[in-house]
Amino acid sequence: MNFSPHRLNQLLQPISVRLAAWYALAATTTLACLFFAGYVLLQNHLINGLDLLNAAEFKQLKSHLGSDYKTLTGEVINARIRETTDYASVLFYINVDNPQKGMLFHSTNLNGRSMPDIKGEHSFNITMDGIGELRVSEYFLPPFEVSIGTPLHQVRSVMDGYMIVCLTLLGGMLLVSTSIGYYLSRLALRPVRLISETANHIHSDNLSHRIPVSEVNDEISDLGRMLNQMFDRLELSFNQIRRFSAEASHELKTPLSLVRLYAEKMLLDTNRSSADQDTLLELLEEVARLDRIIEELLFLSRAEANAITLNLKPVNPARFLRDFELDARTLAEHHGRDFFHTHHGEGCISFDDSRMRQVLLNLLTNALNVSPPGGKITLRSRLDEGLWRFSVEDEGPGLPAEQYERIFERFVRITPPNSEDKGNGLGLAICRSIVELHRGRIFATSASNDAGLQIVIEIPEVNG
Numbered sequence: 001m002n003f004s005p006h007r008l009n010q011l012l013q014p015i016s017v018r019l020a021a022w023y024a025l026a027a028t029t030t031l032a033c034l035f036f037a038g039y040v041l042l043q044n045h046l047i048n049g050l051d052l053l054n055a056a057e058f059k060q061l062k063s064h065l066g067s068d069y070k071t072l073t074g075e076v077i078n079a080r081i082r083e084t085t086d087y088a089s090v091l092f093y094i095n096v097d098n099p100q101k102g103m104l105f106h107s108t109n110l111n112g113r114s115m116p117d118i119k120g121e122h123s124f125n126i127t128m129d130g131i132g133e134l135r136v137s138e139y140f141l142p143p144f145e146v147s148i149g150t151p152l153h154q155v156r157s158v159m160d161g162y163m164i165v166c167l168t169l170l171g172g173m174l175l176v177s178t179s180i181g182y183y184l185s186r187l188a189l190r191p192v193r194l195i196s197e198t199a200n201h202i203h204s205d206n207l208s209h210r211i212p213v214s215e216v217n218d219e220i221s222d223l224g225r226m227l228n229q230m231f232d233r234l235e236l237s238f239n240q241i242r243r244f245s246a247e248a249s250h251e252l253k254t255p256l257s258l259v260r261l262y263a264e265k266m267l268l269d270t271n272r273s274s275a276d277q278d279t280l281l282e283l284l285e286e287v288a289r290l291d292r293i294i295e296e297l298l299f300l301s302r303a304e305a306n307a308i309t310l311n312l313k314p315v316n317p318a319r320f321l322r323d324f325e326l327d328a329r330t331l332a333e334h335h336g337r338d339f340f341h342t343h344h345g346e347g348c349i350s351f352d353d354s355r356m357r358q359v360l361l362n363l364l365t366n367a368l369n370v371s372p373p374g375g376k377i378t379l380r381s382r383l384d385e386g387l388w389r390f391s392v393e394d395e396g397p398g399l400p401a402e403q404y405e406r407i408f409e410r411f412v413r414i415t416p417p418n419s420e421d422k423g424n425g426l427g428l429a430i431c432r433s434i435v436e437l438h439r440g441r442i443f444a445t446s447a448s449n450d451a452g453l454q455i456v457i458e459i460p461e462v463n464g
């Protein structure tokens, strides 16, 4: 596995993981500092104990030598010290030196060697070959210098044991503090997760959801309250816009019907010149176009307000497409284009067949508008495990990928309108709202032959 800093950074991305890592690091470092202080204190304490032992041994040696030691010969002194020290030869290393006359005494465990001296120090650690580490204390017994050493290996093994225990405890601490830190950070970030989940569910067609805010007055509940107020304002503006377009469309219908009635009445008047009649016919055509736009806008407003009820019933897509093909072929032939369709998969799926026909006709009209003369329009359909997927593909000029989403917006027309094409830019917006009413999705993609556009629709089986 590659553990580059970038990958590690990615792993540590969620705040809960980072908080847990910081918590574990802080707790483990604090414990490590405490253990270190304990290590230094314990070691000093044990070494201090050895210094006290050395001092006690010196006291005993001094009392054995007696107060007249200065008058004694070297042999007598040697014999007296040996009497005192031999019983403790496992514990103590002793040498007595007379700076004028040279070495006076070596304990037998030193094997004739002297313990090295460190100038200016009275208590120090040394290492001797074959003996190991010693804690040495130096005493002055005029005219002699007495050095007493005690092995340090007991202290070292106690400190090694301490170290092993500390490292084990630190490992345990790291594990436990990581788990506790992770649990605590998840607990602390729960309200943030709740906010993001709720915010994720809020869309333009579903603005009534609100973030649950607790009674506690903290930064997170303040954030929740602030977002809820923002959603309130958004919902209000959206509702005003929706109401406006629904009401405006509705209000326009009556005067428009009156204009059409008057124009039709005037057309019946045979005394009018043919130029007037042509103008009236054109007027009627424009009125019909306006009427269509209003109908479509009303449909979109009602779909957004969830006021459209679908007539869902199980339909066999194969049969549905066969019926559609009859009209599609006629329409395509009328425009000098070819229409083909394929279908795979058995069974039925629930959908509103008249609305879906409206979608297909819309897609077909778009494809006919952009196809070159003699161009082929292909409808591919497949019903598979409760999902009906179909696509309409043409051999037109296609669209740049950045326009694939835009064409589903209202009144968006990418290709410049020509005299034949009387579109309003509402067809695909209506297709999308019908498909979404079926809980499906519709999107544009490039055609399989790379020329032309393909509109794909997926309709899942919905229950009820």
Ligand SMILES: Nc1ncnc2c1ncn2[C@@H]1O[C@H](COP(=O)(O)OP(=O)(O)OP(=O)(O)O)[C@@H](O)[C@H]1O
Pocket (backbone or CB within 6 Å): 362, 366, 367, 370, 394, 396, 397, 398, 399, 407, 408, 412, 413, 414, 415, 416, 422, 423, 424, 425, 426, 427, 428, 429, 452, 453
């Ligand atoms: N098959 C296609 N190939 C290339 N561009 C397309 C295709 N289908 C749609 N478009 C582009 O998307 C725009 C929007 O299409 P839409 O169906 O919404 O509106 P329209 O066809 O212009 O008008 P309406 O459908 O309301 O009569 C079209 O004007 C066209 O520029």
Ligand SMILES: [Mg+2]
Pocket (backbone or CB within 6 Å): 362, 365, 366, 423, 426, 427, 428
């Ligand atoms: Mg269209």
